[in-house]
Amino acid sequence: MPDDPLVSTEWLHEHLGDTRVKVLDASWFLPGDPRDPIVGFEAAHIPGAQFFSIDEICDKTSPLPHMAPEPEQFAFEVGELGIGGEDTVVVYDQAGLFSAPRVWWTFRLFGHGKVFVLDGGLPAWTREGRPLEHGPAAPPAAGDFAVLTTHPELVRNLMQVWRALEQHSEQIVDVRSAERFRGAAPEPRAGLRAGHMPGAVNLPIGELMDAEGRLKSAEGLAETFARAGVDLSGAVVTSCGSGIAASLAALGLARLNHWNAAVYDGSWTEWGAHAEAPVVTGS
Numbered sequence: 233m234p235d236d237p238l239v240s241t242e243w244l245h246e247h248l249g250d251t252r253v254k255v256l257d258a259s260w261f262l263p264g265d266p267r268d269p270i271v272g273f274e275a276a277h278i279p280g281a282q283f284f285s286i287d288e289i290c291d292k293t294s295p296l297p298h299m300a301p302e303p304e305q306f307a308f309e310v311g312e313l314g315i316g317g318e319d320t321v322v323v324y325d326q327a328g329l330f331s332a333p334r335v336w337w338t339f340r341l342f343g344h345g346k347v348f349v350l351d352g353g354l355p356a357w358t359r360e361g362r363p364l365e366h367g368p369a370a371p372p373a374a375g376d377f378a379v380l381t382t383h384p385e386l387v388r389n390l391m392q393v394w395r396a397l398e399q400h401s402e403q404i405v406d407v408r409s410a411e412r413f414r415g416a417a418p419e420p421r422a423g424l425r426a427g428h429m430p431g432a433v434n435l436p437i438g439e440l441m442d443a444e445g446r447l448k449s450a451e452g453l454a455e456t457f458a459r460a461g462v463d464l465s466g467a468v469v470t471s472c473g474s475g476i477a478a479s480l481a482a483l484g485l486a487r488l489n490h491w492n493a494a495v496y497d498g499s500w501t502e503w504g505a506h507a508e509a510p511v512v513t514g515s
Contacts, residue, residue, distance in 0.1 A: 236348075236487060237336065237348060237349060237483055237486040237487055238348060238349045238350070238351040238447060238483075238487070239322055239348045239349075239350060239351065240351055241350065241351065241352060241356050241357050241360055241362060244278070244322055244350055244357075245362055247320075248278075248279055248280065248363075250320075252316075252318060252319050252320060253319070253320045253322060254280075254282070254313070254314060254315045254319045254320070254321050254322070254375075255278050255279075255280055255281040255282070255321075255322050255323075255324070256281060256282055256283070256284040256313065256321060256322070256323045256324070256335060257269075257273050257277050257278070257281050257282070257283050257284065257324060257325065257326070257354070258284045258286060258323050258324070258325050258331050258332045258334065258335040259272060259273065259283075259325040259326040259327065259331055259332075259354075260286045260287070260298075260325070260330075260331035260334070260476060261327075261331075262420055262473075263420045263421055264420055267326075269283075269325075269326060270283060270285075272326045273326075273369075274366065274367055274368055275366065276354070276358070276364045276365075276366060277354070277364065277365055277366075277369070278324065278354070278357060278362075278363075278364065278365070279363050279364070279365045280365075280370075281324075281365075281369065282313045282314060282369045282372060283369055284313065284323070284335050286298045286331060286334055286335065286476075288309075289301055289305070289306065289309045289310075289338075291305075296474070296497075296498050296501055296502055297474050297501060298334075298474065298475065298476075299475070299497055299498065300338060300341060300387060300497055301338075303342055303379035303382060304379070306338070306342050306379060307342070307377050307378050307379045310339075310375070310377045311374050311375045311376065311377040312372075312374060312375075313372060313375070314372025314373055314374065314375050315375040315377050316375035316376045316377055317344070317375075317376055317377050317378055317380075318346075319346065319375065319377075320346045320347075320348070321339060321344070321346065321347040321348070322347075322348050322349075322350055323335045323336050323339075323347065323348070323349050323350065324349070324350035324353040324354055324357070325353050325354065326353065326354045326355075327353065327355075328352055328353040328354070328355045328356065328445040328446075329349070329351075329352065329353055329441065329445060329446065329447060329480065330353075330476070330477070330480065331476050332349045332350065332353060333349055333479040333480040333482065333483040334475065334476050334479040334480075335347075336348070336349050336479065336483060337386065337479040337482055337483070337495055340383060340386060341382065341383055341384075341386050341387060342379045342381075342382055342383075343379060343380055343381035343382055343383060344377075349483060351446055351447065352444070352445065352446050355445065356444075356446070385492055385494065386482075386492065386493075386494055386495065387494055387495055387496075387497050388469050388494045388495070388496045388497065389496075389497065389498065390496075390498055390502055390503065390506065390509065393429070393469060393471070393496050393503070394509065396469065397429055397430060397431045397432075400431070401467065402466070402467040402468065402469050402494075403433065403462055403463065403466055403467065403468050403469065404429055404431065404432040404433070404469050404471055404496070405432070405433055405434075405435050405457075405460070405462055405468055405469070405470050405471065405481060406428050406429065406432045406433065406434050406435070406471045406472070406500075407434075407435055407436060407437040407440075407470060407471070407472045407477045407478060407480070407481045408428075408434070408436070408437075408472055408473060408477070408500065409436050410434055410436055412426070412473075412500075413427075413428045413432075413434040413436075414427070414428075414513060414514055414515060415427035415428070415511075415513030415514070416513075419473065419500065419504060420473065421473070421474075421501055423505060424500060424501065424504035424505055425504045425505075425511050426504075426511075426513065427504075427511040427512050427513040428511070428512060428513075429471070429503060429509075429510070429511070429512075430510050430511075430512045432471070433460055433461045433462060434460065435456065435457065435460035435462065435481070437472070437477040437480055437481060439456050439460075440453060440456060440480065440481065440484045447483065447484060447487060448484070450487050450488055453484050453485075453487055453488055454488055457484075457485075457488070464485075464488065464490060467492075467493075467494075468485060468490065468493045468494070469493070469494045469495070469496055470482050470485070470493060470494070470495050470496065471495075471496040471499045471500065471503075472499050472500065473499055473500050473501060474498075474499050474500070474501045475495055475496070475497050475498065475499045478495045478496060478499055479495055481493075482494075482495050
């Protein structure tokens with residue numbers, strides 16, 4: 233297996249017949265986007281793929297969207313998708329590179345290290361003329377997935393982020409657009425204050441991608457993080473609107489061998505709604 237957190241379309245094509253390689257479509261779209269990821273999956277998906285619903289395999293008791301589930305729920309739901317503890321999991325999405333890293337991060341949170349993101353996602357796979365299936369996924373045989381360990385160091389909650397900002401112990405990298413970060417553009421979710429956390433740095437998520445929508449090379453990523461003012465010798469916590477793009481930033485950091493970057497799970501959906509959490513506007 234590659235050391236990189238991504239695998240190429242060539243690698244996946246070569247391993248489609250491997251019963252220990254499981255493929256997941258983890259497509260998700262922002263509120264207000266008319267696209268339906270399940271409709272997209274049934275229109276075209278990589279052969280043998282199952283659909284991983286980010287909005288269903290989550291903590292249903294939380295008022296926040298798609299928060300990380302409890303280990304027992306994750307193990308059950310993933311097993312129902314036909315995944316076992318020894319399987320290699322490859323995750324992709326219909327946008328190319330957007331929501332798949334969230335599922336990559338969740339597998340790692342629950343101790344499954346053999347998980348990768350498909351570089352370029354479904355658009356790259358389709359452009360290259362690789363095989364596709366249509367219609368609903370074939371029901372899989374249940375897998376024997378179990379959560380044997382967890383990695384709480386990969387996730388942060390509101391109070392942990394608040395404390396990190398006060399103590400300057402971790403760098404908070406907010407990957408929302410520059411306009412949302414400054415408070416010059418409204419949030420896609422109603423009821424949230426505009427602006428950013430005091431002390432956070434802004435690195436819009438699109439800057440981590442190349443012209444084809446793929447994750448930049450390690451050299452390109454290092455330059456991008458440095459240009460944004462991120463010191464990669466220190467601890468980093470990524471944040472966004474609701475924990476999706478923040479996971480993509482964590483994927484970029486993993487490509488730079490920073491595998492322990494944490495994701496603020498509630499992100500701005502939680503922080504911006506909390507009346508006492510400090511918010512600043514402007515640069």
